[in-house]
Amino acid sequence: MSVGPVHSVHPVIAISMGDPAGIGAEVIVKALALPEVRSLARFRIVGNAESIHRAANRAGIPPYWRVINHTQVGNPDATAPQSLPANSPDSHDVLVIDRHAAHDAPIGTVSAAAGHLSFHFVDDAIAMTLRAASDPWNADAIVTGPISKEAWKRAGHGRYPGHTELLAERCGVPSAAMLFHAPADPASNRRELNVVLVTIHVPLMRVAGMLTVDRIARVIEQGAAAVREFGHESPRVGVCGLNPHAGEHGLMGDEDERVIVPAIELARSRGINAEGPFPADTIYNAALRGRFDLIVAMYHDQGLIPVKVLAWDCAVNVTLGLPIIRTSPDHGTAFDIADQNVADAGSMSSAIVLAARLARRKNARTP
DSSP states (O other): OOOOOOOSSOOEEEEEOOOTTTTHHHHHHHHHTSHHHHTTOEEEEEEOHHHHHHHHHHHTOOOOOEEEEGGGTTOTTSOOGGGSOOSSTTOOSEEEEEOOOOTTSOTTSOOHHHHHHHHHHHHHHHHHHTSOTTSTTOOSEEEEOOOOHHHHHHTTOTTOSSHHHHHHHHHTOSOOEEEEEEOOBTTTTBOOEEEEESSOSSOHHHHHHHOOHHHHHHHHHHHHHHHHHTTOSSOEEEEEOSSGGGGTTTBTBSHIIIIIHHHHHHHHHTTOEEEEEEOHHHHHHHHHTTSOSEEEESSHHHHHHHHHHHHTTTOEEEEESOSSEEEEESSOOOGGGTTSSOOOOHHHHHHHHHHHHHHHHHHHHOO
């Protein structure tokens, strides 16, 4: 995947650990243990040092990080991150910013304690990306570990259905979109797949009422801009219909012709090569044959089921519409396998790699 020119200075990436009761610590430790991943950036893992050490011990991975207390971040009397001594001559710049103890968040279960911790991990990481570029604690991008939405609700943070909504509020934008990127896999002969969602974490019964011409057109534009960053100069965009058979000319609902068609026409008037609406049960095959560089899905599962079937081990979630770069793995907390050293870190590795490359591209454009 081409993402443009490479900047000579390593970007700084903040990684929120996610729910301490899940597999977040494990996939982060395993991903950054790969030299080809760790060499791409400087990393600030915002989480719990106990969880990180435990995951590493389970995996037989020697520590390659340094631990600091979260109170050092932004403290004018604390040592700047660039001045902190390395553990060993070959230690890369990886800091674990230890915010809280996790002893009251039992592994493998949903709890308010874990929800409280994971919320503050990601909130702290977002704050680092919003610091001025001259601030030594600034981060160029954020990668978020998996959280439990139920745990957030139990901890009193239920107003945010997920990361995306929190990111939008903290960044001061009215809305944000989710794009899922699965890189091409030469070994399996799989083409690159990019899918952007018009609606995100909402009940299915509310989707039709949330679809407007402006909203769909905006997401088409945001998705097209994102895949241009991935190297597609003139992306070909295929838009899903909402109803079976894309409405069958009104026989199965009128939203496709009443709302989606005008949105596509509006996007085309703005120079975007968009087509549709197409039945969602056929459009993904067309994309995998090379017809489209981006699929626009109307709701969460319409986009996520194909992505997770086709690229479970490497797909990456990218948040669009923010002033900052945010990626994440496409999987959840996997409580059922937590603390067993069996989690696959492929998606987390892909999320880190993409964040680093996008940050380098962005920094290369910055005077």
